[in-house]
Amino acid sequence: MVTAAYFCVYYGMMFLQINGKGAARDVYQSANRLTKEQARAQWNRATDMNARWVMADRSFLNALEQQVAFLLPLWLHAVFVSPRVSTVMGTIAVVARFFFPIFWSLKGGWNMWIEASTQPYYLVVFYFIGALTAMAISDVNVVADWPAWSLPLTGPQSVVC
Numbered sequence: 490m491v492t493a494a495y496f497c498v499y500y501g502m503m504f505l506q507i508n509g510k511g512a513a514r515d516v517y518q519s520a521n522r523l524t525k526e527q528a529r530a531q532w533n534r535a536t537d538m539n540a541r542w543v544m545a546d547r548s549f550l551n552a553l554e555q556q557v558a559f560l561l562p563l564w565l566h567a568v569f570v571s572p573r574v575s576t577v578m579g580t581i582a583v584v585a586r587f588f589f590p591i592f593w594s595l596k597g598g599w600n601m602w603i604e605a606s607t608q609p610y611y612l613v614v615f616y617f618i619g620a621l622t623a624m625a626i627s628d629v630n631v632v633a634d635w636p637a638w639s640l641p642l643t644g645p646q647s648v649v650c
Contacts, residue, residue, distance in 0.1 A: 491563065491579035498587045499556065502549040505590060509545025513537050540597045548590040555586075555610070562617035570620050571632040582613040 516539055518528035534546070559582060567575035585606045592602035623629045 491576055491583060492560065494580070494583045495560065495586070498583055499549075499552050501587075502545075502552050502590065505545045506549035509539075509542045510534065513539035513542035543598070544590055544593045548593065551589065552586060555614070559610075559614055562614060562621060565621055566617045569624050570630055574632050575617075578613045578616060582610045585609040585613075 513534075514528050514532045517523075517532045517537065518525060521528070521531075523531065534542070559579075563575055563579045563582075566578075588606040589603065592606050593599070595602050620631045623631050629635075
């Protein structure tokens with residue numbers, strides 16, 4: 490379910506990017522009094538700083554850039570550490586990723602609200618990688634082998650097991 494939810498968010502952001510591209514190109518066309526064909530030929534996605542386009546493009550490309558870094562550790566953690574914790578932590582990451590374009594749009598550009606989406610997402614990914622590293626190097630399952638009192642050090646997995 491987490492993987493399916495991730496791809497729903499991912500393809501939602503792809504649609505957002507396509508929509509944002511069309512809207513930015515339409516603004517460019519109107520501002521420069523061009524035909525649709527001229528605008529398609531001249532509009533440059535790399536240099537257009539239309540706020541809607543930048544938000545849509547960064548949202549999708551960030552999700553694309555992070556796809557393997559999230560999905561591979563998610564599934565490795567589910568297989569080798571704990572499927573239940575993978576579900577909880579993965580859900581946190583997907584919900585955080587969902588809010589990325591929303592938080593971007595609050596201020597019309599990069600702002601501190603985006604960190605409320607980005608940081609939980611990265612903390613989940615880093616947790617997965619840390620738990621997998623502990624398992625690979627020392628055969629320690631941080632979910633099963635560490636005591637519940639270590640919650641501040643190990644994260645929510647101590648509670649959900």
